[in-house]
Amino acid sequence: MKNIKIITFAILILTLAFYVKAAGVSSEYYNGNPLVMAPGETKDIQLELQNGVGSENIYLKGAVTEGNNFAKLIDQDTTYYVPLGSKIKVNVRVSLPSDIQPGEYKFIASFATITPGETSSNVRLGVGIDKVVPIRVNAPPRPTGFAALNSLGTNGIAIIVIILTALVFLIMFFVRKPKKK
């Protein structure tokens, strides 16, 4: 008979944790109600962390895991202490580049409990929430009136004057051209 090594797994089952672990992240912006912005615009928004039904105070480590080229957590410490039964605000700054194309975008803010691996059993479990925040980028409003002229710049206005002058001369040429009999 082969020598079978016995692995002692889970001796201390008596101390098995009956406690629960909970976390929640709330956002005013979600699919169907996106954060609406224009290219080049910056907005500060808030997410809300909750620990309403757990059995202990928790620490949540936060990070923007997708879309971090335009969204970032701006709190000094991005490890959030969330006492049992409380709600904690997370400040997020969304800064869109001025050359971003109109369309649908999103960022994902991820929060996970800081859970030590120590356990009297085999595996200790923590929880995490990935919160998707959709962003709708609208086209910037086209400038009108004097703003439109200003936006053309000196070169643009010069080109318009030249084109108009050329048109005037062209029309004068045809109008004054004597009819040949």
Add this chain to the structure above:
Amino acid sequence: MAVKKKKRGNIKLYEILVIIVAVSVITFIGFGDYLDKITGKASTSGLTNLTITVGSMTLSDISLIAAQSVSEAATTNVTFSFIIDVDAGTSVLTDGSAHAVFNVSGYTPIRETNCGRQDDINSTRANYSCSIFVWYFDPAGNWSVYANISDSSGNKAQRLEVWNLSELSAMVIAPQSLTWATIAVSAKNATSNNDPTIINNTGNSNLSSVRVNAVNLGGLGDGSKFIPVANFTVYNNTGGGNPECSTSALNGATALVNATTTAINGVGVYRGNNSASLGKQNLYYCIIDVPAQLSTQTYSTNNTGSWTISVV
């Protein structure tokens, strides 16, 4: 005649020039934008309200309801007030008829309440207060609040406004740990003896994916020995034949990857009333192969770090 014709020619020339310049200027200053704005489409920006006045009663204002967030696995009390103007005097108002309803498109049940008179602002104007409970699984969206009240003659005044209910992604798991009974080396398909991990969706977001970020289990005595996390599988089903150990079936169990967030095949947790056994998922675990080279000792996450069950 020739002079007249030449004058007409000059006039035409000036007319053409004026038209060219005018069209150019109009085009460049964006007058077309103004035309674009003249459409028959209703504005969709901002929240809307609707007031209906019947007889001499007007429900003139509902206090602004700020964006609300539900609370995990609980009800949230949303309080607001409305003002009613009645020419005949507030004494004709029937307090018992003051009523308010919350609803959102495509969702039942509605949430409703009776409202109470707070005070009479003057002889023809009264203030009513209302509180409606919103449940944690009520969906995010633009909710309508519809308030109405009648007078003793049966005249009715009503008003509709809209407010935003935020989206809460939340979960609770139990228990917080996993255990296996003593297992022999080279054993196959050893299932956890304290699963499932019960996941409750305690928010109002449909959680489309459940993932597990797991790490190898290290030996407590000899840290050089470990059970690779790739030997663990997870599934939301168990029973005869231990389906949580089988990765062969379509959408079968999922093998974990060390230090990597791995989505469990086909497992999401939709919002719902946990007390009615909705919004729940169970996860079952299996070690499909205990490596032969392991030494006899306890293996755990003590030195390698916890596993994280996450949702999106």
